[in-house]
Amino acid sequence: MRVPGIVFADEPLLRxxxxxxxxxxxxxxxxxxxxxxxxxxxxxxxGYGFPIGGVAAFDAEQGGIISxxxxxxxxxCGVRTLRTGLTLDETLAAQQPLADALFMHVPAGMxxxxxxxxxxxxxDAMLAGGAQxxxxxxxxxxADLERIEEHGRMGGAMASExxxxxxxxxxxxxxxxxxxxxxxxxxxxxxxxxxxxxxGYGLREGEVVVSxxxxxxxxxxxxxxxxxxxxALAAGEYGLVLPDRELACAPIRSTxxxxxxxxxxxxxxxxxxxxxxxxxxxxEIFARVLPQATLHVLYDVSHNTxxxxxxxxxxxxxxxxxxxxxxxxxxxxxxxxxxxxLQPFGQPVxxxxxxxxxxxxxxxxxxxxxxxxxxxxxxxxxxxSRRQASKRWHGREVxxxxxxxxxxxxxxxxxxxxxxxxxxxxxxxxxxxxAHTAGLxxxxxxxxxxxxxxx
Amino acid sequence: xxxxxxxxxxxxxxAETESPxxxxxxEHFEHQADIGVRGYxxxxxxxxxxxxxxxxxxxxxxxxxxxxxxxxxxxxxPDDELLLVDWLNALxxxxxxxxxxxxxxxxxxxxxxxxxxxxxxxxxxxxxQPAVEVKGATYTALRVAREEGHWVAQCVVDV
Numbered sequence: 001m002r003v004p005g006i007v008f009a010d011e012p013l014l015r016x017x018x019x020x021x022x023x024x025x026x027x028x029x030x031x032x033x034x035x036x037x038x039x040x041x042x043x044x045x046x047g048y049g050f051p052i053g054g055v056a057a058f059d060a061e062q063g064g065i066i067s068x069x070x071x072x073x074x075x076x077c078g079v080r081t082l083r084t085g086l087t088l089d090e091t092l093a094a095q096q097p098l099a100d101a102l103f104m105h106v107p108a109g110m111x112x113x114x115x116x117x118x119x120x121x122x123x124d125a126m127l128a129g130g131a132q133x134x135x136x137x138x139x140x141x142x143a144d145l146e147r148i149e150e151h152g153r154m155g156g157a158m159a160s161e162x163x164x165x166x167x168x169x170x171x172x173x174x175x176x177x178x179x180x181x182x183x184x185x186x187x188x189x190x191x192x193x194x195x196x197x198x199x200g201y202g203l204r205e206g207e208v209v210v211s212x213x214x215x216x217x218x219x220x221x222x223x224x225x226x227x228x229x230x231x232a233l234a235a236g237e238y239g240l241v242l243p244d245r246e247l248a249c250a251p252i253r254s255t256x257x258x259x260x261x262x263x264x265x266x267x268x269x270x271x272x273x274x275x276x277x278x279x280x281x282x283x284e285i286f287a288r289v290l291p292q293a294t295l296h297v298l299y300d301v302s303h304n305t306x307x308x309x310x311x312x313x314x315x316x317x318x319x320x321x322x323x324x325x326x327x328x329x330x331x332x333x334x335x336x337x338x339x340x341x342l343q344p345f346g347q348p349v350x351x352x353x354x355x356x357x358x359x360x361x362x363x364x365x366x367x368x369x370x371x372x373x374x375x376x377x378x379x380x381x382x383x384x385s386r387r388q389a390s391k392r393w394h395g396r397e398v399x400x401x402x403x404x405x406x407x408x409x410x411x412x413x414x415x416x417x418x419x420x421x422x423x424x425x426x427x428x429x430x431x432x433x434x435a436h437t438a439g440l441x442x443x444x445x446x447x448x449x450x451x452x453x454x455x
Numbered sequence: 456x457x458x459x460x461x462x463x464x465x466x467x468x469x470a471e472t473e474s475p476x477x478x479x480x481x482e483h484f485e486h487q488a489d490i491g492v493r494g495y496x497x498x499x500x501x502x503x504x505x506x507x508x509x510x511x512x513x514x515x516x517x518x519x520x521x522x523x524x525x526x527x528x529x530x531x532x533p534d535d536e537l538l539l540v541d542w543l544n545a546l547x548x549x550x551x552x553x554x555x556x557x558x559x560x561x562x563x564x565x566x567x568x569x570x571x572x573x574x575x576x577x578x579x580x581x582x583x584q585p586a587v588e589v590k591g592a593t594y595t596a597l598r599v600a601r602e603e604g605h606w607v608a609q610c611v612v613d614v
Contacts, residue, residue, distance in 0.1 A: 111578030
């Protein structure tokens, strides 16, 4: 190991963590150019190569690497939360029609198609422009951009490094949710932990928000597939001795490394554009069903990225390539990349829980910078495999049990619901408490689900 | 195991058949966030075909997929293991762009080149109730080997 491995968790979370997490944290710590430590967030679980919930920063000037597995297949998968200004009672009055409209008009699940089909030049423009491109096409409002990481457009994207296959997979997938753990969820602000920051974020107890969890769809998945292979084949050429093929990576300063960086950044733009188009669909749906709602973006976070950031190491600022795989960037108050309105409070950190338990809004802290390159957890993290979950529960039973608690679920797949059963996930409250106690980010508000459209 | 009327509600049971050449089958193996797919058979070809069935079973019950259309696929890789990943990723790609599911597979291997014909049909969400999309095949738990008299082909797929 070139650096230590550091796992942020309390004792019960540590006991629940798969041994593979420690193995993967250790393996990442052996990679060239790694700086400070190989980190695992409190929701860490067994991934491929890097753990999910893993954070690692590399210095290009010290032979540092970039890894497609360290970003993951679903590039820039993330969460966007929108404030609605609605009360819970107003929303409950239209609970069924709203759930039906969301289910009908937000394309979700395998085999779904978006309303938008892009030609080659529009794909290029989307890959370069991200959410800014979507807004220029009429899918959103310019004010949305300041509430999105990178102001909605990741610089340095190289559309030319995105393969024909990746483009083909995306042609009819813009504005689609995907499947698995992706969702649109209508939530109520149930509890406020920090009144000052909640006020700054515009969150009030009893008000309703909508959260979207999805990523870069087929395009990002194919970029991951293409570059995992290229990196695995090129590793020997670059003199990289890897403990396992799944750690496939390339020096940042190499042909493959630079190509991946450009393609991955284009993948980030695809995810940002995708969540922007879904935001537009949500605004159309709410305008029809609950016209008194006004949807404002609280913030948009990405979970699976590698970003060039400046961090202070031993009192000296250094430019580092920070991999966050299933981890959220969590800039503290005053960070230059935050919009003016959020500067006093720190970056909103949006944590998606399971469809039965709830989600959290946290805020980036000053202390988080020195702990793990301003990073925090991203969700509850699975406690049980999909296979175990679908063996244990029936999708219909899960839907009925949640309905008895007032939570409406819509999904094309009962098995998909069973695999996402609330008890298949770790206790999100414990994960968030661990992140809060460690100082990675600070608790602001707890959200509980009112309805959930499963991908 | 309880099933809904389509049979696609719960996890798919592993399947095994026996031919004069030996046992063939597929199964899923545990991975905390994702799913492991494993095919086995008397030949490498059979193990690759069974791994493809295991991939389909991540999404739906393979028996529910009718062989209405055929698609020819080819891929080539420096070794057996990368070839398995390429094969599964070729299927993921075809499923994505054609909006199809596949339930029958014939694989021919010549060294590290694969030629296959696969049969399937367009996704029908009412019938197939696909649980998840597969994002891609990974190099985690990747193995193609001859073990105890039969070939095994396996890896974790990201969902």
